[in-house]
Amino acid sequence: MxxxxxxxxxxxxxxxxxxxxxxxxxxxxxxxxxxxxxxxxxxxxxxxxxxxxxxxxxxxxxxxYAQFSLEPKGKYIIRVCDGTACHVRGSMPVYNAIRKKVGLKGDRKTTDDLNFTVETVSCLGACGLAPVVTINDKVYGQMTPEAIELILDQLMKEEDGQ
The missing domain is CATH 1.10.10 (Arc Repressor Mutant, subunit A)
Known part of the structure; x- marks a missing residue:
């Protein structure tokens, strides 16, 4: 070899x-x-x-294919739907809350520690749950900035070993 x-x-x-x-x-x-x-x-x-x-x-x-990335992605890939149903029900404030909570600025999508990647997608196929967020393969519906912050707090605690 x-x-x-x-x-x-x-x-x-x-x-x-x-x-x-x-x-x-x-x-x-x-x-x-x-x-x-x-x-x-x-x-x-x-x-x-x-x-x-x-x-x-x-x-x-x-x-x-959009599923592939030539840039490193985080352990947690967070996708926020910005399709019509999600957008009109407030997906952008949820997206902004996520970026603020994980510390992303500018056009960065992945945190320096490679824990989080935050992306928008056109549709997650769950319009009845709008606004929808996925974290890896788990779907979270009817998200609010406050609700997503609680979920992220839990993930961050797990990363810190608490």
Whole structure:
């Protein structure tokens, strides 16, 4: 095994799990992102070489789908719906409260400690619960700035080991 292969041992395991078929690329990238919380450029380049694909093909898939990120994401990925139903029921004050609580300023989406990433999405498919927020895979409906702050307080306590 070469030094490069050893460096990317986990990536090799993922590729072997799915096979080197082009049709496996999305599943491979999903698992790599789950492992690293994003798709590092050097790993994408390695995947292209290991799967005998062009770097353009791999980077094209990685940048086409919104689920993939070329930037590190937080442990907690918070998505705030800004679709029509959520927007008219106050999703933007909820979004602003989240950003303030986790300490995000400007156009930053992820905290320096990589605990939180905050994003808006066009629809979470739960309009009857508007405004809706997801934290990782958990759905929170009828959110208010006060309610989301309580949820974030609990997550922050868990991170501090309390």
């Amino acid at each position: 070469s030094a490069l292969q050893r460096k990317f041992e986990k990536v090799n395991e993922i590729i072997e799990k799915y096979g080197k078929k082009k049709s496996s690329l999305i599943a491979i990238l999903q698992e790599i992102q789950e492992e690293y919380r994003y798709l590092p450029e050097e790993i994408l380049t390695y995947v292209a070489t290991a799967m005998d694909l062009s770097p353009a093909t791999v980077f094209g898939v990685a940048t086409f």
